[in-house]
Amino acid sequence: MSAPEARNDVSAGDSLDHDMHSGWGSAYTNRSTVGDKETLSLWQEYAIDKAAVDRKYQLLLHEYTDLFYKVFNGYYPISMHAHATDSINPTTIASLILNTAATSPLVLDSESLRPKADEKPEETGMRVRDFALNFLGWNETHVLAPTFVVADNIYGAGYGPLAHASKEWETSAIAAGPKPIVVNMREADEETLNAQFAEAKMKGAIAVLFDMVSTEDGLVFTPEKFGLVKACCARNRLLLIVDETMTAMRCGAPFAFQRSEYARQGAEFQPDFVIFGKGIGVSGIAISFGGVMTKGLTYTRSEDILQTIRYWRALVSRPIRTPNLLEALSILRASVAENWPEQSERIGEVIRDVLHELEPSTKESGAIQGLGAVIAIDRDIALRHRVMCAIRRRSPWARLLPKLGSISADRDALMKQVFGKESKSQRQALSQEAERCGAIPLWCFICGIEATSEDWCRTCYLSYCNNEVCVAAFHRHACV
Numbered sequence: 001m002s003a004p005e006a007r008n009d010v011s012a013g014d015s016l017d018h019d020m021h022s023g024w025g026s027a028y029t030n031r032s033t034v035g036d037k038e039t040l041s042l043w044q045e046y047a048i049d050k051a052a053v054d055r056k057y058q059l060l061l062h063e064y065t066d067l068f069y070k071v072f073n074g075y076y077p078i079s080m081h082a083h084a085t086d087s088i089n090p091t092t093i094a095s096l097i098l099n100t101a102a103t104s105p106l107v108l109d110s111e112s113l114r115p116k117a118d119e120k121p122e123e124t125g126m127r128v129r130d131f132a133l134n135f136l137g138w139n140e141t142h143v144l145a146p147t148f149v150v151a152d153n154i155y156g157a158g159y160g161p162l163a164h165a166s167k168e169w170e171t172s173a174i175a176a177g178p179k180p181i182v183v184n185m186r187e188a189d190e191e192t193l194n195a196q197f198a199e200a201k202m203k204g205a206i207a208v209l210f211d212m213v214s215t216e217d218g219l220v221f222t223p224e225k226f227g228l229v230k231a232c233c234a235r236n237r238l239l240l241i242v243d244e245t246m247t248a249m250r251c252g253a254p255f256a257f258q259r260s261e262y263a264r265q266g267a268e269f270q271p272d273f274v275i276f277g278k279g280i281g282v283s284g285i286a287i288s289f290g291g292v293m294t295k296g297l298t299y300t301r302s303e304d305i306l307q308t309i310r311y312w313r314a315l316v317s318r319p320i321r322t323p324n325l326l327e328a329l330s331i332l333r334a335s336v337a338e339n340w341p342e343q344s345e346r347i348g349e350v351i352r353d354v355l356h357e358l359e360p361s362t363k364e365s366g367a368i369q370g371l372g373a374v375i376a377i378d379r380d381i382a383l384r385h386r387v388m389c390a391i392r393r394r395s396p397w398a399r400l401l402p403k404l405g406s407i408s409a410d411r412d413a414l415m416k417q418v419f420g421k422e423s424k425s426q427r428q429a430l431s432q433e434a435e436r437c438g439a440i441p442l443w444c445f446i447c448g449i450e451a452t453s454e455d456w457c458r459t460c461y462l463s464y465c466n467n468e469v470c471v472a473a474f475h476r477h478a479c480v
């Protein structure tokens with residue numbers, strides 16, 4: 001493969017292009033993250049002697065867990081999954097919190113509760129389970145048919161129970177499992193919210209789930225509302241789960257709710273669980289032991305914490321494969337070295353400025369939504385400037401999810417390589433590269449799913465899928 005040759009045309013590494021879809025936000029950088037010394041040597045070793053690297057597996061997993069804890073200020077990556085949607089299944093969350101309660105110091109340090117060698121295993125099981133249900137305020141309904149309370153503007157995942165809440169019919173039509181309880185969290189006052197949470201809890205809700213920036217319209221969860229939801233969760237003994245799949249690293253803090261204006265609200269408790277996504281190399285659930293519910297489990301010693309994590313991870317053969325682990329480690333290291341959270345704030349400001357200049361109408365309040373480097377704009381504006389976005393067919397909003405390298409905050413580079421007429425040469429270089437290897441632009445320019453058309457635009461480096469709405473809209477685009 002003659003990679004160095006290709007690099008002359010489409011400058012690799014710190015380059016910019018009009019792909020602000022970024023795999024639904026799962027690509028944080030165009031730069032290779034495997035280049036840091038520690039990881040590169042492991043990759044090289046892995047290519048020659050896989051078993052030798054596999055023998056370091058636990059060591060690497062501990063290193064990853066420690067680094068994640070530091071980067072995300074006290075959150076542990078306890079549960080790993082192939083896709084974020086797999087991790088926000090109510091039954092998975094229910095099992096996870098039951099395990100966390102059953103292996104907590106409240107049980108293991110208690111003379112009367114802890115497992116005894118001389119009793120029947122069923123008796124231990126019943127006793128520990130009864131304790132956990134009592135602690136969580138659960139009955140059989142919560143165990144057998146657990147569900148979530150979700151904000152009414154949540155994206156409704158891709159499939160499974162949460163898909164019921166989706167506004168896209170393709171998603172809601174394939175929803176399965178108990179319906180989540182949808183609550184309008186933006187407008188409800190404390191009294192209403194409390195009443196709704198209490199009723200939901202009675203019906204089997206175990207947790208409240210929302211995202212800080214709506215995937216629907218880019219609206220941001222306000223700090224006041226965040227504090228209120230936290231308080232209502234605590235009062236009704238509901239777990240608080242924040243989905244940061246899209247917002248981690250991109251919104252001016254490691255997790256968006258760690259921005260100072262949120263951190264100040266109800267600082268006594270954290271969200272119990274955070275859903276993280278593929279951008280950081282693996283998807284899964286991170287846990288805080290200072291959460292609305294988890295705090296009461298009195299995990300203070302790190303050996304107790306690592307033990308419960310170990311118990312949970314032991315339920316699967318290997319929580320994360322070695323190559324993924326190496327990649328996840330190097331992504332976290334890059335996030336520290338390049339300070340992505342801080343960078344994202346600057347990138348967001350510069351891109352908003354560019355949009356104000358190109359489209360003065362975006363200066364009106366509410367015309368641009370989002371937070372930091374999650375930027376939601378009118379889809380027509382995105383189409384007019386030929387930017388590939390994380391977009392859905394029927395949503396009037398397009399989301400720009402730029403890469404977090406410093407070049408994304410370079411106003412000139414943004415004009416020359418993304419938004420302006422001058423981006424023509426960059427687009428053509430990308431087209432030539434694609435033609436050489438038989439590839440096409442990744443995403444449908446109109447609806448954001450995988451592009452399929454061979455008849456894509458070589459001038460703009462844009463393609464489309466075979467949906468007739470997309471075909472028609474694509475052919476209306478004006479070339480650069």
Ligand SMILES: [Zn+2]
Nearest residue numbers: 444447465470
């Ligand atoms: Zn399409």
Ligand SMILES: [Zn+2]
Nearest residue numbers: 457459460479
């Ligand atoms: Zn074109």
